[in-house]
Amino acid sequence: MEVLYNRHSAVVFALCARIVGDKAEAEDVLIDVFSQIWTRGGQFDPARGAPLTYILTVARSRALDHRRSRRARDAMSLDAASDSGVNAAVTDHASSDEPVARLVASEEAHRVRAALAQLEPAQRRAIEMSFFDGLSHAQIAAQLDRPLGTIKTVIRQGLIRLRESIRIHREGGAET
């Protein structure tokens, strides 16, 4: 567990903080995520995806559940959280970081951001609303004032392009 935690905790914590919007609550969700992985890790089927996919899926699900159950709290945007205290976690505890995991995660974050940047702005926005905010296609359509069918198509095409960008990268293609 310690190896798994050292390798992925920074990525999972960033995701939890982004979705939940509160550092202290993100810490609780982080522990919840890894304890679930520890107790239910036997259910992980490698044929159904990579371990990191599984971990991120669990983390997103737990964070969204937590946010929904705390709907009464004032939502804090990531930028606000960054200003107020989320990034403080980095400066206060940088000495306890796993530098290897941070290097790998930082490089991967750069590559994924590059892949997302290749999407149409509408595709990227809709995918991020779906992923980080857990909004349904209908809710996204309402917020963006677009037809539901358009949003479904935008998200589907965006994920296909994202898949291709990530596959091209892993097979050694050039990034742009």
Add this chain to the structure above:
Amino acid sequence: MTCEQCREFLSAYLTGDLTPAEQEAVRAHLAGGCPECAGALVEAQAAFAMVGLSLEPLAPPARARDRLMAWVRATQPRGGGLPISPASPAAAGGAERRDGGKPWRGALAVAACLALVAGAGWHMLQRGQHAQEITTLQRGLAVRDARLAQLQSLVTTSQLSLIALGGQEAQPEASGRVFWDKENSRWHVFIFDMKPPPPGKEYELWFVTAQEKKVPAGTFGVDADGRAELIVQVPPDLGPLALAAITDEPLGGVPQPTGAFQLIGKIE
């Protein structure tokens, strides 16, 4: 449901945006054992999950690890280890000798001379072959001597640090050791159990500074046993080093990493 219809629905299936009937139809199609659609679902899940990786990692508070580990210890034990085994080159050779000639009086003297000449020629030929074998052996010995000198330098240096390389997600079984000879500013790198690089690629070693600057240190491949050994000079003006890292890159290497991290070692 056809495969084409299934793939149209996969994105919405992932986000839970299908009607119950559509959800069931996709589930039934996948349960029917369609490998292409199952593969497409795995890829779609991975792509969707990767959105979470677009954020810069954030270090959680140290107490989070303490809380989690205390809980784990209360539930189950844990353990770990790391293997090591060196590789070494080898050389071999062999020789075979034959000789012959008979003295003969009178008219057979010519034959004898001819035999002597023939024998001498044969002997000369054998000597030529022996010379080649000797040269080959000498080259092998020179290589071995050079390697012994390198290893002797390594074990007798007054300033030696060890960096353990751990396999990353791309190569969980791989491992390595870097013996940093600070007296002579050299890294002796030993790699074990590494998969061969993809076609058109090779592995590249990196010096990673404390400021996270990545400096190329050389490229290499692995042998049939997944092993590699290389010696690289550490540039004098890098500043404090934090990590040793290996990625897969296009043949010839690149000035900055573009491939996935294969092995990483923290420098204490």
